[in-house]
Amino acid sequence: MxxxxxxxxxxxxxxxxxxxxxxxxxxxxxxxxxxxxxxxxxxxxxxxxxxxxxxxxxxxxxxxxxxxxxxxxxxxxxxxxxxxxxxxxxxxxxxxxLPDNKMIFDAIETVNKSYETLRSQKILFNGKKLPVQLGEWYAKCIFGLMQKKSTSQRGFDFYIGEKRVEVKVHWGDHTSPKGVKVRKSLVDLSDYVVVIYLARNLMIREVCFLDSDFVMRKFSGKGHTVFLKDSDIVSYFFSKSSKHGDKVANANALMKYALPNLAMNLAESFGNQ
Structure with missing residues (x-):
């Protein structure tokens, strides 16, 4: 074209x-x-x-x-x-x-510096909202997700074509031993679960793309919550597997916003796209 x-x-x-x-x-x-x-x-x-x-x-x-x-x-x-x-x-x-990626990248660097200052001054203790929204934006870019008004009261849902995607964002250099918490009902309503792992500097340190059926089979214990532990899903991390590489719509965005170590691991699979 x-x-x-x-x-x-x-x-x-x-x-x-x-x-x-x-x-x-x-x-x-x-x-x-x-x-x-x-x-x-x-x-x-x-x-x-x-x-x-x-x-x-x-x-x-x-x-x-x-x-x-x-x-x-x-x-x-x-x-x-x-x-x-x-x-x-x-x-x-x-x-x-087409978003202005240079402006966004520069803004992320500025935000990270501001966060560091506020954290060092003991002003900022919880930065959940910004990382979550940024992580969802990363997911939209990488997988070409459509964001549509939810029929429920949740706000907006993500889709790949007609398939619903549950996007979870984890912010931190390390994942809690308990894993990433996901509501079971939302997994059940979805076709896929995407987890975007952000480092403290707001860059992507890992990505995981899972079939919801797999999540429900493997983690369908008691209660209303699923905990996705690194040890249970590490083989599906993008740094370890190319199983869902075909779901990536924009490899450049993935490489651009990934930490250097992750970008190096992904270079063989996505470097030429």
Whole structure:
């Protein structure tokens, strides 16, 4: 797929209005420069060899309009299609866009330095929220996850296609002997379980991708919680196994945000992707 052709057709689409077409029904839009939106179905028709997976491989990620909000899109939609964006449609709308990875990488370094200062001054003791959200963002980038509004009260769920993914984030240079805690009910509702292990400096120290059926079979003890101990799942760590390497949509993101030791271990499997 020629990216110049893709961008040219995005410009072409945005160069005129489309109020007489059915493109207003589209739920996935490719975004250029943060302000030019184009329906996925239009680009599939126009761009020769269009490949959604290639965009993911090059660093594009899915984001939900419901999650991130975007007043610019609402205005664009109304101008393009001569109709208001309905709330019901907005809930289903996804963007496929390219984040500024250099800016993000620099910000992570800055945040890490700030965390170290606050920890040394005994101000910060619990940094759960930022690491969890950052780890989920890593998972979105690496596996090309779609994030959709949950039908329950949980907020947003992750998907690979139609398969639901439970994402857990562990922050720390070492895992607790008890393992990573996961609610059994959420595993049961999912097809896959992804664990992103973040080092204290907020970089990825390990990744584990598991089939939910395997987790339920192996860890289906009493209680409502599953504990994923390193010793039980180490053979599924990305540093040890390429079993689920085919699930990686963007190997560059995995290598970019991995600790050096992990990146070296992954180089043979993902270095040429």
């Amino acid at each position: 020629d990216m110049d052709s893709l961008f040219n057709f995005i410009d072409t689409f945005n160069g005129e209005t489309h109020g007489t077409t059915d493109y207003y029904k589209e739920t996935i839009y490719i975004v250029k420069d943060g302000e030019f939106f184009t329906p996925l179905s239009y680009l599939k028709k126009k761009v020769e060899g269009f490949d959604e997976d290639l965009l993911l491989k090059q660093g594009y990620i899915y984001d939900s309009l419901e999650l991130i909000g975007d007043e610019r899109f609402s205005s664009w939609y109304e101008k393009q299609f001569s109709r208001k964006l309905k709330r019901s449609h907005a809930k289903k709308t996804l963007f496929l866009h």
